[in-house]
Amino acid sequence: MIQRKLEVRYLPFDRTTRVPPGTTLFSAAHWIGLPIDSTCGGRGTCGKCKVRVVEGAAEVTTADHRQLLKEEIEGGWRLSCQTRIYEDMVCEVPQLLRVPKAATMGLGRLVILDPNVRKVYLELAEPSLEDQRSDMMRLKEALTEEGHDMEAGVPVMRTIPNALRVSGFKARSSPETPPTSALASRSTSARRRWSGR
DSSP, rough: OOOOOEEEEETTTTTEEOTTTOBHHHHHHHTTTOOOEEESSSHHHSSSTEEEEESOOOOOOOOHHHHHHHHHHHHTEETTTTTTEEEEEEEEEOOOGOOSOOOOOOOOOOOOOOOOOOOOOOEEEOOOOOOOOOOOHHHHHHHHTEEEEOOOOOHHHHHHHHHHHOOOOOOOOOOOGGGGOEEEEEEEOOEEEEEEO
C-alpha cells in the first residue's frame, strides 16, 4: 500500500511541499530550497530553527522545552529540526531565520550537518560534606544526564580537579581553560568521540 504524502505550507513564502509522514519541518523546508538556520545539525540544541505551527498538530518535544519559553510553546512555536510531520501543516518561518548565517545547503542537494565534535556546558554541584563524590563521578553523572558517556585517560583525569575549581565547577572550555578541552566523551546513541568543550 502506498503511503499518502502530507502537505506542508511555509509562510510567508506560500511555498508548499509534500513529504512522507515522520519528516521534520526542517528537512521538508530544505527539500524545496527554503533554508532555515541551524548550527547544531538537527539535534535540537541551538534553538535557531524555531518556526510557528499555524495549522496542524505539532507534538512538544524535550528539546522544545529546553530551548523555548513556555509562552513560545503555547503560541505554537517549535524547533523545526525536532517537529515531525504526521498530518497536513502550515507553519510560519520568522524573518531572522530565512537567511541563515552559515551555509546549511549544498549545491542542489540536502546536506545534514552532523558534527563529530560537540560543545557541552555543565554546571556541577560543588563537593560538600553531604556530597562527597569524586570529581570524575560528578562529571560523569552530569554528562550521563545529558545523554553522553565519558571516558578520559589518566593525564586528563589529573587535570579535572584543578580545571573544575578554576572554572567554579562549570565544565566548559575556551582558549583560557585548555584542561577541560581534553575531556573525551562519546554519545551513547551514536557512539562517536567528541570533546567536552
